[in-house]
Amino acid sequence: MTDPLDDLVDALEPVRPVRPANLALRFVFPALLLSAAGMAILIGVRPDMPGALALPSFWVKLAAMLAIAGAGWFALAAASRPGGSPAPGLIAGGVLVGILLLAGLANLLLAEPGNRMDALMGHSVQQCLPRVILVALPVLAGSLILLRRMAPTRLHLAGLAAGLFAGAAGAAVYSVSCTESSLTFLAVWYQLAMLAVAAIGALAGPRLLRW
């Protein structure tokens, strides 16, 4: 009778340790470039472009979404390995989302009553939501491929982390073509689109990440 352990030892080949960051260069970064290029070609950057670089609202949108993407990446990398916990990254992401919501609410309350509707609804809600989601989807696909190359063991949370990361990264890319300047708009609609992508990731996780 053979010991199955012998078979595994016999089958040992040297492997190069895989790291999420290295896989991101191969799968997530190209997806991000594809999203950015697709958006630049199909939608275009905002028409007031070089001048918009001087607007605080441009940088606030970009920085807020990049910060959440960073937390999402942290959760994604941790979730990609057995024994790693996505909780710290997800909690950090949740805290950032909450802070932004409070800032958006404060902005709404401080606005002149006559301007509140504009601050909340902006002029491009119908474009913002589907476009953020669309721009995020390639990044989500790349992130899920990365996870499949690794060994996630909490599939819902791994999918959620991938979705949060991709949603925020997609929103950061879209912010370059969006002329909205209201903090409330950012807090509500950007984040709603981002959380929709996170939900897609959480639902897809258990189906697509099993191994």
Place this chain on the structure above:
Amino acid sequence: MSRTDVTLAALMLLAQSGDRQAYRAVLETARVRLVGYFRRRLSADPGSAEDLVQDTLMAVHEKRATFDPSLSFGAWLHGIARYKLIDHYRRHKRRETIPLGEDDFAADTDDAAATLARIDVEAMLARLPAKQAAAIRLIHLEGHTAREAADRLGANESAVKVSAHRGLKAAAANAGASEGERS
């Protein structure tokens, strides 16, 4: 991180670079831990516990490149074991039949021992197709590895594994020994 864990992490690094001695030490330690882990949680179902130990060792093998020495080996192993346990619970709650996958083969030797003890071996083999009988004889009675058996039979390795696996299932069914079927 305990001292044992540091040692295991170092051995695992060696295993990643292809050191078989280190790898054997890692797997043997892992097996002891896994046997304890699954027996505690599946005390009513020792057969499944045994299968899960093998499944988890197989997963350790397949995913060995994802181990990172900055994490504890114990946490990494526990993560995989927990994943396999949850997978087991889910499959059994749904009462799905488990498709015949590569993973099933590792546990065959244990099923084989139980089945072979119960029935008259030669009579059993005589009732099976010649190919399956030959594969079982080489692997389970004479103790050859699947690869050696494949060489002798002039067939490929996975075909021989499948033959032996199907043969044992058929034999178990023939003998009316329903325990031979993995639920």
